[in-house]
Structures are given as structure tokens and as C-alpha cells.
Amino acid sequence: MINNGFLNGLVQSLFQKGKSSTSQIENQAKPDTKGRSLPTVKFDPKRVHNPEMAANIRNNVQTIKCIGWCIGSENTKEVEAAVTRAAASGRNIKMLTDELEHTYGITRKCASFIACDQIEKATSQIAQREELALGLVYGRWVHGRGGKHPRPCHVKANGKIFKIAKGMFIQGRWVLPGMDINCRCIWEILLPGYQDFKVGTVPKGYKEVYPELQKCPERSPEFLYGILD
Secondary structure (H helix, E strand, O other), X not given: OOOHHHXXXXXXXXXHHHHHOOOEEEOOOOEOOOOOEOOEEEOOHHHHXXXXXXXXXXXXXXXXXXXXXXXXXXXXXXXXXXXXXXXXXXOOHHHHHHHHHHHHOOOHHHHHHHHHHHHHHHHHHHHHHHHHHOOOOEEEEEOOOXXXXXXXXXXXXXXXXXXXOOEEEEOOEEEOOOXXXXXXXXXXXXXXXXXXXOOOOOOOOOOOOOHHHOOOOOXXXXXXXXXXX
């Protein structure tokens, strides 16, 4: 939990610590509805090089079946290394897409699908780790709105508050934005004193479980059509 001392010098103290801090918070976000600038956690791609993230990336690669279909399961180690390089290069989706396409001779569409999926997963996990290390507790789901076939439950989750440590409880499981296959959802962090709730209290509207997110229509499988063409 964030204490008052931490909040009072949030931006200045973390900026001064620089590289020695777990992460940095910058006062560069758009103002909120009351005209206040909201601090944001700076994404540090170098944090990808640690045992926890290595295990996460390994699990992420194993969850996307089209890697086995179009690249071959025997190449998963090489794919894991490629994902790590791209994540450490600052969410370099193009770099990963190019490497997958040229190394394995797969279509651009398939390479792009894998690259986007894996980088989004890694980004979410790095952000979660960084934010928890800072003592941040709550986030607000922001729907990606980028696909033609959005997940109905992700659309309904837009604007809802969840605990960063657990994610949102959707259809019987905990999930972070960006962790489902090809999910482009993100989240914004909530800070006491900036989003109208105090240290040690719960943000207005927060629920552990939202009933409306437990029964949603199944997403059309059309979002997978053509990937392997």
C-alpha cells in the first residue's frame, strides 16, 4: 500500500533516484477531468531480463497454438529469445514480426499476429511487476477498440476498476488487459489523491467481481480466420 510520505514526493523522489529506482513515475499524462496532471509509470524494457519474466515469456509462447502450427513446436526456444529481444528493445513489434517472417518463412499476417500477441502479454506483465513494486494497487480497464471482432466481456470491462495484482475476474478467471490472445486492452493506474479516493480506501465503483462480466456471448472465431493463409 502507498503511504502518505510516498505520495507527497512521488514524482520528485522517483525522478531523482533515476536508474536505482524500481521504476519511474512521470508527470506527463493528460490532465484528468479536474485539470490535474496524472502521474504515469514509465515503461522500462530493460526489466524484461530477469528469471520471472523469462518464465512468463516461456508460458506465453506455449499458449499460442499457431506458433506450433506455422513455426513448429521444436522452435519455441528460439521464439522465446526473439520475443525477449523485441520486448527489451521497447515493444518492437515490427522487429519481432520481421524476424519471425524471415527466419521461419511464415506469412506476414501470421508473424504479425504472433508478434502483437506476445509483445502485448510481455508488456502487461512488466507493467504489473513495476506497478506492484511501487505499491500501486488499482487500475482501470481501457478497451483497445482496435479489432473488428472485440471480446464482448472486454467491451463491458471498459472503465471498470480492478486490482493490479489479480487482474479482472472475467468468465470465471482472473485476467489482465493484454493477456488474452491478441488482446489490445490496456489499463490506467489509479493513485490516491488523484482519482478521488484516499490512501487505505477503495476507489468508488470498485467490485471484486462484476456479475455482468461472468456471462458474455462467445467471441466469433472469425478473428482467427486467415492468420495461416
